[in-house]
Amino acid sequence: MSNSDVLSEHISRQRETWLEEVNEWLRIPSVSTDPGRRDEMLAAAEWLVKKLDAAGCQETAVWPTEGHPVVFGAYKNAEDAPTILVYGHYDVQPEDPVEGWESPPFEPTVRDGRLFARGAVDDKGQLYVHVKALETWLATRGSCPVNILYLIEGEEEVGSPNVGKVVQEKIEKLACDAVVISDTTMFAPGLPSLCYGLRGMAYCQIDVSGPKGDLHSGSFGGAVVNPGEVLARLLASCRNAETGAVAIPGFYDDVVPLTPEERRDWQGLPFDEDAYKNDLGVAALSFDSDYSPLERLWGRPTFEVNGLLSGFTGTGSKTVLPATAMAKVSMRLVPNQDADKIMDALEAHLIECAPAGVSLEVTRMQGAPAWLAPRDHPVLLAAGRALERGFSAAPVYIREGGSIPLVSLLDELLGVPAVLMGLGLPDENAHAPNENLSLENFYGGVASAVYFHEELAKL
Amino acid sequence: MSNSDVLSEHISRQRETWLEEVNEWLRIPSVSTDPGRRDEMLAAAEWLVKKLDAAGCQETAVWPTEGHPVVFGAYKNAEDAPTILVYGHYDVQPEDPVEGWESPPFEPTVRDGRLFARGAVDDKGQLYVHVKALETWLATRGSCPVNILYLIEGEEEVGSPNVGKVVQEKIEKLACDAVVISDTTMFAPGLPSLCYGLRGMAYCQIDVSGPKGDLHSGSFGGAVVNPGEVLARLLASCRNAETGAVAIPGFYDDVVPLTPEERRDWQGLPFDEDAYKNDLGVAALSFDSDYSPLERLWGRPTFEVNGLLSGFTGTGSKTVLPATAMAKVSMRLVPNQDADKIMDALEAHLIECAPAGVSLEVTRMQGAPAWLAPRDHPVLLAAGRALERGFSAAPVYIREGGSIPLVSLLDELLGVPAVLMGLGLPDENAHAPNENLSLENFYGGVASAVYFHEELAKL
Numbered sequence A, B: 001m002s003n004s005d006v007l008s009e010h011i012s013r014q015r016e017t018w019l020e021e022v023n024e025w026l027r028i029p030s031v032s033t034d035p036g037r038r039d040e041m042l043a044a045a046e047w048l049v050k051k052l053d054a055a056g057c058q059e060t061a062v063w064p065t066e067g068h069p070v071v072f073g074a075y076k077n078a079e080d081a082p083t084i085l086v087y088g089h090y091d092v093q094p095e096d097p098v099e100g101w102e103s104p105p106f107e108p109t110v111r112d113g114r115l116f117a118r119g120a121v122d123d124k125g126q127l128y129v130h131v132k133a134l135e136t137w138l139a140t141r142g143s144c145p146v147n148i149l150y151l152i153e154g155e156e157e158v159g160s161p162n163v164g165k166v167v168q169e170k171i172e173k174l175a176c177d178a179v180v181i182s183d184t185t186m187f188a189p190g191l192p193s194l195c196y197g198l199r200g201m202a203y204c205q206i207d208v209s210g211p212k213g214d215l216h217s218g219s220f221g222g223a224v225v226n227p228g229e230v231l232a233r234l235l236a237s238c239r240n241a242e243t244g245a246v247a248i249p250g251f252y253d254d255v256v257p258l259t260p261e262e263r264r265d266w267q268g269l270p271f272d273e274d275a276y277k278n279d280l281g282v283a284a285l286s287f288d289s290d291y292s293p294l295e296r297l298w299g300r301p302t303f304e305v306n307g308l309l310s311g312f313t314g315t316g317s318k319t320v321l322p323a324t325a326m327a328k329v330s331m332r333l334v335p336n337q338d339a340d341k342i343m344d345a346l347e348a349h350l351i352e353c354a355p356a357g358v359s360l361e362v363t364r365m366q367g368a369p370a371w372l373a374p375r376d377h378p379v380l381l382a383a384g385r386a387l388e389r390g391f392s393a394a395p396v397y398i399r400e401g402g403s404i405p406l407v408s409l410l411d412e413l414l415g416v417p418a419v420l421m422g423l424g425l426p427d428e429n430a431h432a433p434n435e436n437l438s439l440e441n442f443y444g445g446v447a448s449a450v451y452f453h454e455e456l457a458k459l
Helices: A003-013 A015-026 A035-055 A124-141 A163-169 A227-236 A260-267 A273-280 A293-298 A339-353 A378-391 A405-414 A439-458 B003-013 B015-026 B035-055 B124-141 B163-169 B227-236 B260-267 B273-280 B293-298 B339-353 B378-391 B405-414 B439-458
Strands: A059-063 A070-075 A083-089 A109-111 A114-116 A147-153 A178-181 A193-198 A200-209 A304-311 A324-333 A359-368 A396-400 A418-422 A436-438 B059-063 B070-075 B083-089 B109-111 B114-116 B147-153 B178-181 B193-198 B200-209 B304-311 B324-333 B359-368 B396-400 B418-422 B436-438
Touching: A003 A015, A003 A124, A003 A439, A015 A035, A015 A114, A015 A124, A015 A439, A035 A059, A035 A070, A035 A124, A035 A147, A083 A124, A083 A405, A083 A439, A114 A439, A124 A147, A124 A439, A147 A163, A163 A405, A178 A405, A178 A439, A193 A378, A200 A227, A200 A339, A200 A405, A227 A304, A227 A324, A227 A339, A227 B227, A227 B304, A260 A293, A293 A396, A304 B227, A304 B324, A324 A339, A324 B304, A339 A359, A359 A405, A378 A418, A378 A439, A405 A418, A418 A439, A436 A439, B003 B015, B003 B124, B003 B439, B015 B035, B015 B114, B015 B124, B015 B439, B035 B059, B035 B070, B035 B124, B035 B147, B083 B124, B083 B405, B083 B439, B114 B439, B124 B147, B124 B439, B147 B163, B163 B405, B178 B405, B178 B439, B193 B378, B200 B227, B200 B339, B200 B405, B227 B304, B227 B324, B227 B339, B260 B293, B293 B396, B324 B339, B339 B359, B359 B405, B378 B418, B378 B439, B405 B418, B418 B439, B436 B439
Parallel strands: A083 A147, A083 A178, A178 A418, A193 A396, B083 B147, B083 B178, B178 B418, B193 B396
Antiparallel strands: A059 A070, A070 A147, A109 A114, A114 A436, A193 A418, A200 A324, A200 A359, A304 A324, A304 B304, B059 B070, B070 B147, B109 B114, B114 B436, B193 B418, B200 B324, B200 B359, B304 B324
């Protein structure tokens, strides 16, 4: 048997075993944003350590942080060969709204070749591919052609506030030639994709406070400034409804324009706007001057309302003039926007617009810059060849609208190229009910990771 | 002893007994808007029937409706004397936000001469004054100088959808010379007040729907119209922030301007804007052209956000592009605005403003016109003399910003004057946590009601 045949045979043979393993992990509700689930976070980290040991790591550790711990693993037997660092996260998004799930979020269920559970694609299922790739080498050949480090954090979904410090402290242990991450998506099923750009993020909570308590809207309505209405006005003021552009002064100051080459390449991607709208169940998309949907998703910054809460929200009617109103707001950033500078601009704009009679509080919750890599780096080209072997199709080079705060940080601290080998699909509901992962992409992902090790070793 | 002395001595002697009775009633959580509390609604109605029997009514009944039942009571022994109809409601507002209460909403507690409980002032405590007034006459004199009908409904807090039909069906039983209602407030402590105007109301829920499920704000932000932001924009579009006026086209078309006499009289009332702001804990009030606070509260229509809900509202951050967003909105109306016409105008305006990519649903929940009475009617003047005797102070003639949907309807169906003898105080938190009733106003209210019977019989 050829080398490839031996490797892929092992992958085929292990399908059921690996699915059971992933299911075990997905049953642990490791929601990092929920202070009540610290024990589950630790359980999810310790579960991973055991699997890294079993796959063949010579060294594993749970590194404590001020928040949730970081899992470390290392396979270091490939003397004189390159070292890759696999980054991922074992924390998951909150499961609410729970009523939106067809099967319970923490009871993994396979339907139509897809594995449904919170964390299936973001990121437990995707990152586990790289654990199984090491296992595949050692089980079939007794050694892996590259050294592999694993750096798996527990706070990606809350903006990675602590892993950066860990990376700085352990920088010598983390020396590597490339970073590999599977936490993004393929452009389409059967179309393997390498992502060379991510948006950054600035996330905050806006609290508007008026009277010291809720008031009767009849007895006080007309004299008292309504915090719910003020919040609405503030949010509406952040976009020019005519052009679709964000209207926060200074918001676009540092934006690097898209290159003509990128715009041309993206136009060539198989994006079907009607199918996209149909999948989402919307009659029209948003707009932003003359930018296409992909340009708006990958290359333009956004302003999004993530949540609203004020006054009476139950069944029926209650005539209350609410004392407070709250919004969660996120802004996706592009090169070279700076999260702090953007938050300063938002806060200044809101203060400018807030009327007398209410007070305003802006709580900054997450901030990370965008990331952009050179598309023709040898490591990216090696990853492209590996994907082509793993999925029997030529890869496309794309960007993503989402954010992985640590990618920029690793770029800065380690100074090596990052390969974003996304195995998710656009309709896999990361951050929403019915999150899922294509099992074919999981197994094809293990194969691609294995081939990537081989391609890298050849460089 | 004089007649007045005998009556007031009875009131003094019964203070503790009556407080215990009111407490018993307030412990029943008769929240009409909550479908899970139908049993408690019925229990509250039946409790009242027993007390009407005990006070001396010859006839009592619980009249079923399609919603919560109406309690009826009648004392009819005053031959050739006038008949008054006491209207009130035994339903109360929802208790949320529960965490805002210093003592539990359905465990009545006296602090500093005030009785704290949901329903204390709105309206169980206030209406019970009129039950005890009948008792006072019969216990001290063996007869009451007027006939009294009681019409106490269970759906005032949800817009009185069914009591009107009951009134029409029982119109012969309800024939009277005047309607008496205690469900409003005194202008200030120690300043008895007769209310000759109420605002009407139009209440609705606005639902904005976008994509068929919640989306990842990174993967989809920039391409998809955000329902939370659209809702904010729609709400903001309903007011001109420069003038403070409601910006819904046609909103003011039917508004009857305030008379110069009213504006002059209101200017003479002891309204301390600084103290008012201080009590509410706000640095500034809202504005509406050159209208004073009292004019805005009593004589101008409003647009109020009563509630907002969209996306993620928990602790921490979740980067979701929400599928839906909801607002509860109420508009207080003045003569001669029509609730249906105003709702039509709002809906047309929202449809006009809503962008492509979302759908909009407006659910009408309450609607009632404003009410305005002649200030110099003999019955109102008799009520003024009664209040002066009961509280030892000359009354003022005021309007109220709130709504009592049935007042307009009774005006239309019965064609008799209505006396709004308010015993609440402006800081008694109707519709908010820590609702309370001044016990002095409760006992002074019983005395005033007793004297009103006497004054009416003299007309």
